[in-house]
Amino acid sequence: xxxxxxxxxxxxxxxxxxxxxxxxxxxxxxxxxxxxxxxxxxxxxxxxxxxxxxxxxxxxxxxxxxxxxxxxxxxxxxxxxxxxxxxxxxxxxxxxxxxxxxxxxxxxxxxxxxxxxxxxxxxxxxxxxxxxxxxxxxxxxxxxxxxxxxxxxxxxxxxxxxxxxxxxxxxxxxxxxxxxxxxxxxxxxxxxxxxxxxxxxxxxxxxxxxxxxxxxxxxxxxxxxxxxxxxxxxxxxxxxxxxxxxxxxxxxxxxxxxxxxxxxxxxxxxxxxxxxxxxxxxxxxxxxxxxxxxxxxxxxxxxxxxxxxxxxxxxxxxxx
Amino acid sequence: xxxxxxxxxxxxxxxxxxxxxxxxxxxxxxxxxxxxxxxxxxxxxxxxxxxxxxxxxxxxxxxxxxxxxxxxxxxxxxxxxxxxxxxxxxxxxxxxxxxxxxxxxxxxxxxxxxxxxxxxxxxxxxxxxxxxxxxxxxxxxxxxxxxxxxxxxxxxxxxxxxxxxxxxxxxxxxxxxxxxxxxxxxxxxxxxxxxxxxxxxxxxxxxxxxxxxxxxxxxxxxxxxxxxxxxxxxxxxxxxxxxxxxxxxxxxxxxxxxxxxxxxxxxxxxxxxxxxxxxxxxxxxxxxxxxxxxx
Numbered sequence: 001x002x003x004x005x006x007x008x009x010x011x012x013x014x015x016x017x018x019x020x021x022x023x024x025x026x027x028x029x030x031x032x033x034x035x036x037x038x039x040x041x042x043x044x045x046x047x048x049x050x051x052x053x054x055x056x057x058x059x060x061x062x063x064x065x066x067x068x069x070x071x072x073x074x075x076x077x078x079x080x081x082x083x084x085x086x087x088x089x090x091x092x093x094x095x096x097x098x099x100x101x102x103x104x105x106x107x108x109x110x111x112x113x114x115x116x117x118x119x120x121x122x123x124x125x126x127x128x129x130x131x132x133x134x135x136x137x138x139x140x141x142x143x144x145x146x147x148x149x150x151x152x153x154x155x156x157x158x159x160x161x162x163x164x165x166x167x168x169x170x171x172x173x174x175x176x177x178x179x180x181x182x183x184x185x186x187x188x189x190x191x192x193x194x195x196x197x198x199x200x201x202x203x204x205x206x207x208x209x210x211x212x213x214x215x216x217x218x219x220x221x222x223x224x225x226x227x228x229x230x231x232x233x234x235x236x237x238x239x240x241x242x243x244x245x246x247x248x249x250x251x252x253x254x255x256x257x258x259x260x261x262x263x264x265x266x267x268x269x270x271x272x273x274x275x276x277x278x279x280x281x282x283x284x285x286x287x288x289x290x291x292x293x294x295x296x297x298x299x300x301x302x303x304x305x306x307x308x309x310x311x312x313x314x315x316x317x318x319x320x
Numbered sequence: 321x322x323x324x325x326x327x328x329x330x331x332x333x334x335x336x337x338x339x340x341x342x343x344x345x346x347x348x349x350x351x352x353x354x355x356x357x358x359x360x361x362x363x364x365x366x367x368x369x370x371x372x373x374x375x376x377x378x379x380x381x382x383x384x385x386x387x388x389x390x391x392x393x394x395x396x397x398x399x400x401x402x403x404x405x406x407x408x409x410x411x412x413x414x415x416x417x418x419x420x421x422x423x424x425x426x427x428x429x430x431x432x433x434x435x436x437x438x439x440x441x442x443x444x445x446x447x448x449x450x451x452x453x454x455x456x457x458x459x460x461x462x463x464x465x466x467x468x469x470x471x472x473x474x475x476x477x478x479x480x481x482x483x484x485x486x487x488x489x490x491x492x493x494x495x496x497x498x499x500x501x502x503x504x505x506x507x508x509x510x511x512x513x514x515x516x517x518x519x520x521x522x523x524x525x526x527x528x529x530x531x532x533x534x535x536x537x538x539x540x541x542x543x544x545x546x547x548x549x550x551x552x553x554x555x556x557x558x559x560x561x562x563x564x565x566x567x568x569x570x571x572x573x574x575x576x577x578x579x580x581x582x583x584x585x586x587x588x589x590x591x592x593x594x595x596x597x598x599x600x601x602x603x604x605x606x607x608x609x610x611x612x613x614x615x
Contacts, residue, residue, distance in 0.1 A: 128346065147355075156367070194349070
């Protein structure tokens with residue numbers, strides 16, 4: 001650029017100068033750009049980095065009156081309370097099981113939908129189905145809950161009345177521990193499959209046509225082509241997504257779970273985040289939930305790093 | 321499209337199966353929305369006559385909508401949500417753009433440090449409680465701002481915008497600099513008009529997010545008058561007493577099954593999204609692909 005060549009000329013065409021005076025004048029030159037960044041950087045500092053320091057609350061017996069600086073220090077006591085609590089194993093179990101359910105039963109429909117859409121030659125049909133199926137992604141979980149309510153409400157739900165009319169007895173989907181996890185997964189499939197399929201569709205569209213032609217010449221029919229060309233083409237993206245989801249296994253979809261959770265299904269549905277939310281925000285006992293939060297953040301961070309390393313081993317490129 | 325093979329009979333059958341399954345899936349997406357709308361317009365007389373809700377009611381009524389719109393609660397919540405959606409999205413786009421534009425300049429000293437600092441927040445966070453306490457400490461409790469400021473910039477959206485700016489040809493900006501345009505001017509007069517697609521996409525992402533805002537509402541708001549629509553909606557669905565929720569005497573609601581009123585509220589929450597959806601999906605695929613390129 002103009003500036004660079006001017007400086008090179010001044011320096012006699014030698015190695016560019018990287019000393020302080022150059023830096024300062026550069027920063028002055030771009031002062032507007034720095035100014036632009038200030039609101040955003042302030043935001044990240046205050047609402048992302050300051051809370052990181054708030055982790056100390058996990059090591060205190062936090063009192064709202066005394067605040068962070070005044071509350072007494074209790075070291076690892078909160079963590080001890082967490083790990084010795086009878087609730088904790090249950091919470092961990094629920095969290096991990098739900099995450100794994102969502103991973104297995106959530107990711108496969110996405111891929112299958114994409115594969116099926118990929119087979120469609122009638123363009124308007126493909127577009128229509130696509131547009132319809134990724135719509136629910138933009139609805140809130142509360143709306144989804146409302147829909148489930150209209151179908152499964154104990155008295156008047158569409159399905160409930162149907163079952164009753166058929167003499168099949170009372171169906172109790174929303175408050176039944178056995179059905180809770182499957183119900184969460186099914187509603188998640190309804191809401192997220194169309195959207196999740198998009199990334200696979202993009203990947204599928206980028207598979208080189210020549211590969212299909214070569215396979216056809218070798219005599220491969222539809223299924224052979226699927227196995228040898230299509231699936232390998234999406235393998236990397238799929239593995240990457242699996243690994244990323246494993247990295248966030250302790251987040252089992254808090255928003256959805258919270259909206260659907262009720263006291264009668266706590267034994268299967270209460271996950272780490274809903275427990276933290278209930279104890280911390282609703283009941284205003286900050287210290288112990290904060291300790292659980294620290295546990296989650298630290299383990300989660302380690303998992304994501306590990307997941308990224310694993311992604312690289314699979315021949316992908318990780319996230320960075 | 322990609323497959324190159326002669327279709328034998330079994331292949332054609334598979335095709336039919338695929339089309340059928342996809343059609344069913346498409347209908348499965350639509351049907352719940354249809355049913356919710358039907359319930360919202362079904363009067364009690366229909367329910368009593370049929371022992372439940374019919375898929376195609378013989379009579380219908382708009383009373384449920386009249387009830388919720390004349391109550392104080394729903395219109396207030398609607399106003400709050402509309403306000404935070406418009407104001408919030410505007411601020412989101414403003415701050416995100418101001419942050420993304422400089423970060424897209426590879427020659428800017430300190431850029432990498434700032435980027436790393438921002439990406440780090442995607443990996444590690446203080447957690448729910450410390451964030452809550454921070455919002456409290458910054459005086460946002462019980463104000464509209466608690467629903468706007470804590471989510472002011474979405475890192476994902478920021479990265480997408482940055483990638484977009486990076487994809488713009490450098491010559492355009494250089495030409496404007498040569499013409500003596502300042503950084504501000506270049507941004508406003510050259511870059512922004514070229515960035516309308518990304519602004520539309522991210523604006524819609526941010527906007528839908530604000531429309532669906534719930535947890536901010538229950539965490540940070542005490543004043544019922546400030547509750548956004550989703551909070552009111554959830555309370556409506558799980559309440560045993562709709563009349564109490566709406567602060568409307570039961571006598572006014574006697575011709576309506578409570579489900580109608582609940583579903584009418586659901587419809588109110590869905591309709592704007594459906595209205596915006598055609599625009600959403602026009603820009604949306606482009607936006608997603610940009611994000612996918614980054615990812």
